[in-house]
Amino acid sequence: MQTRPCWVEIDTRVLExxxxxxxxxxxxxxxxxxxxxxxAYGHGLTLCGPAAVRAxxxxxxxxxxxEGIALRAVCPAARILVMGGIFDGQAEAVLSHKLTAVVWDxxxxxxxxRSAADxxxxxxxxxxxLEIDTGMxxxxxxxxxxxxxxxxIAQHPALWMESVMTHLYASDEAGGETSGEQLARLEEALTxxxxxxxxxxxxxxxxxxxxxxALLGGEAGAIIGMAGRWSLRPMLRLGxxxxxxxxxxxxxxxxxxxxxxxxxGIEALRPVLAWKTRVAGVREIAAGTQVGYNGTFVATEPMKxxxxxxxxxxxxDRRLGNHFCLLVHGQRAPLIGRVSMDQAxxxxxxxxxxxxxxxxxxxxxxxxxxxxxxxxxxxxxxIPWEVFTRIAARVQRIEVR
Ligand SMILES: *Cc1c(COP(=O)(O)O)cnc(C)c1O
Numbered sequence: 475m476q477t478r479p480c481w482v483e484i485d486t487r488v489l490e491x492x493x494x495x496x497x498x499x500x501x502x503x504x505x506x507x508x509x510x511x512x513x514a515y516g517h518g519l520t521l522c523g524p525a526a527v528r529a530x531x532x533x534x535x536x537x538x539x540x541e542g543i544a545l546r547a548v549c550p551a552a553r554i555l556v557m558g559g560i561f562d563g564q565a566e567a568v569l570s571h572k573l574t575a576v577v578w579d580x581x582x583x584x585x586x587x588r589s590a591a592d593x594x595x596x597x598x599x600x601x602x603x604l605e606i607d608t609g610m611x612x613x614x615x616x617x618x619x620x621x622x623x624x625x626x627i628a629q630h631p632a633l634w635m636e637s638v639m640t641h642l643y644a645s646d647e648a649g650g651e652t653s654g655e656q657l658a659r660l661e662e663a664l665t666x667x668x669x670x671x672x673x674x675x676x677x678x679x680x681x682x683x684x685x686x687x688a689l690l691g692g693e694a695g696a697i698i699g700m701a702g703r704w705s706l707r708p709m710l711r712l713g714x715x716x717x718x719x720x721x722x723x724x725x726x727x728x729x730x731x732x733x734x735x736x737x738x739g740i741e742a743l744r745p746v747l748a749w750k751t752r753v754a755g756v757r758e759i760a761a762g763t764q765v766g767y768n769g770t771f772v773a774t775e776p777m778k779x780x781x782x783x784x785x786x787x788x789x790x791d792r793r794l795g796n797h798f799c800l801l802v803h804g805q806r807a808p809l810i811g812r813v814s815m816d817q818a819x820x821x822x823x824x825x826x827x828x829x830x831x832x833x834x835x836x837x838x839x840x841x842x843x844x845x846x847x848x849x850x851x852x853x854x855x856x857i858p859w860e861v862f863t864r865i866a867a868r869v870q871r872i873e874v875r
Contacts, residue, residue: 477870479752480784483838484517486525487875489746492716493529496743499735500689500710504698505680507533507555509713511541516789516862517717517747518871523549526716535711539564542573555603557711559613565589569600576639578605578615580626587630601636602627603682606663608656610643617663621670628672637709638664639682646687648723653693657683657700664704681706686715691723692733718745719847719858745847748838749865752831753780753802756822765819766811771796778823780807782834785816789865790836791854798853802834803827804841837861 497506508531509515514522523534523545534549536542537558545554557576560568565585568575570593577583583602590600604623607614615623627633640660644652660683670676681701688694689710701708714721720739727736757779765771765779780802786792795813799806800820807820807828822828837845847858854861 478783481870483748483874484521488744489525490529505709507535507711509535511537512863516865520548521873546571576603576605583626590632595632597631598634600632603637603639606640608640608659620666624670624672635678637680637682638678646721648727680709682709684710687721690736690739718743749836751782751784751834754783755781771811780820780822782818785814787815793854801840
């Protein structure tokens, strides 16, 4: 049976094109990991993981072991990086599904090392990526605490450190000072790792730094240069840009000063997702009629309203009520009254001939106009990442290509 008409269309061919373009920007020596965490930013893991692999992505990134296991079922050969840590009781599954864990503390390392020993795995057969906290204070080991963590890795012969990673937390600031400081701290960590007396287990091959904003905002050059100085292969981890949304730089680059990577990205990247619904019914109301919970909208003249089968439980932010427009017949129709849990109402008084079954674009293009993820984000006081990941599971993801 079909779901009620509230769905997202995922153009996996566009995702493939975006990935290939980003890899061209990053250069042939750079490994571009495709981020598919959080159900591929709400776009659908089982659609987007295989699409990235078709575009020749060798590495995919998820948050958790459970996401990694779901991804392994559809991407049997890809390297899968579990970035959000592993938790009690997960090490065995991480190993059996050949997931690669990001680690940063001795307990995680011991969990993996013990499971590997129990499974009789060969020395050096379990890669881990070691995250350095270079200033975000979220996850990762501080450079000064490296000896303990390197010692822990050395205690478990099955483990080897394949990559050193860090996460830049202000790549979307055009000035780049914060990222510069983070790279300096990363350099300090690499020096300590180089000087460490531990075994070959502490000789990494890759340096994994930087997300979409680092690549498009022009920081990738510094990352690639640093990797080269240490004879490491650079890895970028690309999320938002893969889905065709260019991060916003704040403060913005001065006119004429934006990096060529950003200019090219704005031209080439296309959104992968379109969110749609259909008019469920149309009604006419008289002046003075209230619309929606608490009557926050009162008609001052006769109006024509269209009822839509989508609400905040589908991910349409409740703050958009009375403050946002959706597209019908290629024109902007204001959301009026409060957004309900499962329904919303738009004003189609000025739009000729709207009737039941007509397609409404919630996010995406219709005719000459587009409602972007950034428009949604601005209206709801959030960021495109959250707009996408809040599109509810009950909204069907349909592949189009
Ligand atoms: C989500 C995530 C990324 C991707 O970030 P974008 O800004 O969406 O490109 C990269 N690295 C890590 C560790 C992440 O968690």
